[in-house]
Amino acid sequence: RNGKTLRAAVDAGFHRALTTIIDSNVTTVIAAIVLLYFGTGPIKGFAVTLIIGIAVSMFTAITVTRVILVNLVNTRLITNKKLFGV
Numbered sequence: 001r002n003g004k005t006l007r008a009a010v011d012a013g014f015h016r017a018l019t020t021i022i023d024s025n026v027t028t029v030i031a032a033i034v035l036l037y038f039g040t041g042p043i044k045g046f047a048v049t050l051i052i053g054i055a056v057s058m059f060t061a062i063t064v065t066r067v068i069l070v071n072l073v074n075t076r077l078i079t080n081k082k083l084f085g086v
Contacts, residue, residue, distance in 0.1 A: 006073050014066050025058045 004012065029051055036047035072078050 007070070010069055010073055014069075018062070021058065021061050025054050028054050 032047045032050040032054070036044055036051070039047055
């Protein structure tokens with residue numbers, strides 16, 4: 001939008017979304033830590049699984065998804081800019 005190239009729009013989108021991604025994941029990890037500390041048995045197991053899942057999800061959201069999308073844009077496999085809101 002606003003005359004940006006597709007690559008610039010993707011970079012701007014990831015930059016704007018980064019704080020939201022981090023905030024939401026940190027909030028969930030804090031809740032999982034509370035469950036881990038106060039929970040018993042299966043609740044502690046759920047908390048550990050939740051923390052691992054959030055860590056993997058955050059890594060994927062921040063790095064893997066960005067690399068895949070940037071490579072798609074750079075290889076020009078996707079030519080319909082409307083798919084990206086541009």
